[in-house]
Amino acid sequence: MFRTALTKAASYGLRPVLTSRTSAVAMTRSMGHGPVESDAEFDARYENYFNRADIDAWEIRKDVESYREEHQITVKGTNVPEPILQFSELNIPEKLMKEIMRQKYEAPTPIQAQGWPVALGGQDFVGIGQTGSGKTLGFILPALMHIAKQPKREPGDGPTALILAPTRELAQQILKVAEIFGKTFNIRSACIFGGAPRGRQMFQLQRGVDIVIATPGRLIDFLESSVTNLDRCSYLILDEADRMLDMGFEPQIRNIIERINPERQTMMWSATWPEEVQALARDFLKSYIQLNVGSLSLSANPNITQHVKVCDEDEKEDKLKELLMEIRKEDEHKTIVFAQTKRKVDWLANMLRRNDWPVAFTHGDVSQNRRDLALDRFRTGRAKILVATDVAARGLDVDDVKFVINYDFPNCVEDYVHRIGRTGRSGRKGDSYTFFTYENASLSKDLIKVLQENDQKIDEKLMEMSKFSRRGKNSKFQQRSDRGYGSRSGGSYGTYRKSNRQFSDRDGYDRNNSFNNTGWRNRDDNRGKYNRSLHDEDW
The missing domain is CATH 3.40.50.300 (P-loop containing nucleotide triphosphate hydrolases)
Structure with missing residues (x-):
């Protein structure tokens, strides 16, 4: 057994480590040698085969x-x-x-x-x-x-x-x-x-x-x-x-x-x-x-805690500001904000700058020099927030990104997984926050699959949305060609929006499209507009 192990180890440049004299004697006998009478004699004979100062790798190898x-x-x-x-x-x-x-x-x-x-x-x-x-x-x-x-x-x-x-x-x-x-x-x-x-x-x-x-x-x-x-x-x-x-x-x-x-x-x-x-x-x-x-199908990094909130498009700006205020309180708060279009990236970057946030941005129309400068500012921490399109979703490798925010949900769940994968790297923990609107309803089922695979908390509105969604096959979970946002006549999106109004009291959703009890911002909350904790159950 030890002869085989030594041969296998040598084939890819490994050196066995034996800290136990008993196991060493067993090895020598298995290789045709007699008993070793002293540690000194054994060390002299087999000094090239083991290093007593190292970790006992052979014991680990049993597991x-x-x-x-x-x-x-x-x-x-x-x-x-x-x-x-x-x-x-x-x-x-x-x-x-x-x-x-x-x-x-x-x-x-x-x-x-x-x-x-x-x-x-x-x-x-x-x-x-x-x-x-x-x-x-x-x-x-x-x-x-x-x-x-x-x-x-x-x-x-x-x-x-x-x-x-x-x-x-x-x-x-x-x-x-x-x-x-x-x-x-x-x-x-x-x-x-x-x-x-x-x-x-x-x-x-x-x-x-x-x-x-x-x-x-x-x-x-x-x-x-x-x-x-x-x-x-x-x-x-x-x-x-x-x-x-x-x-x-x-x-x-x-x-x-x-x-x-x-x-x-x-x-x-x-x-x-x-x-x-x-x-x-x-x-x-x-x-x-x-x-x-992990899985052969696309799956999210288990080191990432995923937070998904169903909301309206016109609510996202305020919710982003609230969330960034909470993130700022964390010791590590380097954040990537993803938007779906170049124009939206430009708008978000300008909006955040007007509110005195240290922000950099990048997308496909940004020149290479300006893109390199933006990424360098983000890596070095001079800009704590990077706003980007999917151009950065797979290319950006910054180990200390703690938060990812999907301001816009992407066109397929595959891209969602790659976006949030910018955090939780190299064994670190990370958090992703996603604004999911009713226009994204056709993707709700696929998103729920990703969340369920990692035992993530699922918004009740997202579950309700998936029941009315006519299709949810926008990713590699199904055929990539089966894409869309519902039918041209409204389809599942229109059905869900109408149904959602019927449950306004129960779900905390009023006719003015503002969240009540279950939203991030509780209008009856005396703690103030930007005083929610990242650990509140609302996420």
Whole structure:
């Protein structure tokens, strides 16, 4: 047993740790050695096999199945290595370990714990997990180890590692992680995306880089103009593969992959596992191991407490101000406010500035320089509030975002899950607040499913709305093509609004569209307009 364990550990760079002399003697006997007569003799013989100062990883490994069950980890494939539960189990250079500690990582996340042994062993890999799961470092660290083992890059060589991402925001976030840890090996990285001048990006590629992080369209542009090549590439990452396919990048992805050496190592990361992503994996990955953390369907991060309030459109401005006043009382109050349109983002940002809130904003019409400036102000805390469209929902990676507010509900529940996933990252707790109007009634059933999966409190009005909603199939829970806001003649929306008036006394909803007993703001509450607690039952 111990011989097998040692062989498996060595295959992905791990070192067994034995603190018990009894277990050590058992190991030596199983390997064909006689009894050890003294600790000194044993230490001299097997000093390369164990380190008594480290954590007893083999004892922890007895609970591997319990660990997987606790973190909802499922794995498919052959020769699946066991997870690593402590950074000390990684056989990586000391300078890289010091950088991990400097960045205040305490322990591997579940997707890192199971994914690193697979990636470091050179196997193809599909990782499916929620946002904020630590996947970026999950593929950057193996990439650095892979690059460090390759021959020195020569002038004219293309990158060794290629990471494809759906948006420039996500690509820039990946670049930051690559630069932080890549400096320990003097590894160069470049970020290639559309919407920015080609000149600087072209210069970086021609100078030579080890890692290219790119959106598919701009990379195709540079490949077809011979600015760079993928002849040397042997490590490929497809990040947020489902999102790239949703955005129509499949032809570009296939074009790019066909230019890469088929002997490469390929890893694919996705939040969901639809048929389109499965087909891509079948076509381009070899004997891959599939790792799922959580459900295969889209689900919200369980570290996020979700608060949903049904209200009218004209009530949202006052409710936002009330909520921000309460959030300001918290020790950590960095907040993202999502709106559905660029015009709404502009309006919200101006309204909040007029009320002396430190706010930054971003959307698709904001220039790249202004967008970078806004995100930098938000990350550094000079602006505590960021107002954004969905352009930031998947690209923004700021660990200390405590609150997410959906001022407007998105067009599908999938986008809702990705929005609220900007909080509760890296094991932290977070809160999301959502204003859900009657115009969103067709999405009520799907939203309730997300809430129920994580045992969240559900607004009675939302439950009532779902009973009158004719359809609720606006997400990957059902067919993506089945979208809409009810029928043109009014449909479920009109029916529910009429019915809701009939229960005004019971539900605390009066004919003037103001909440009474069950709303955020109780008009009979003597504590004042902005004096509700975030922990009140109204949420």
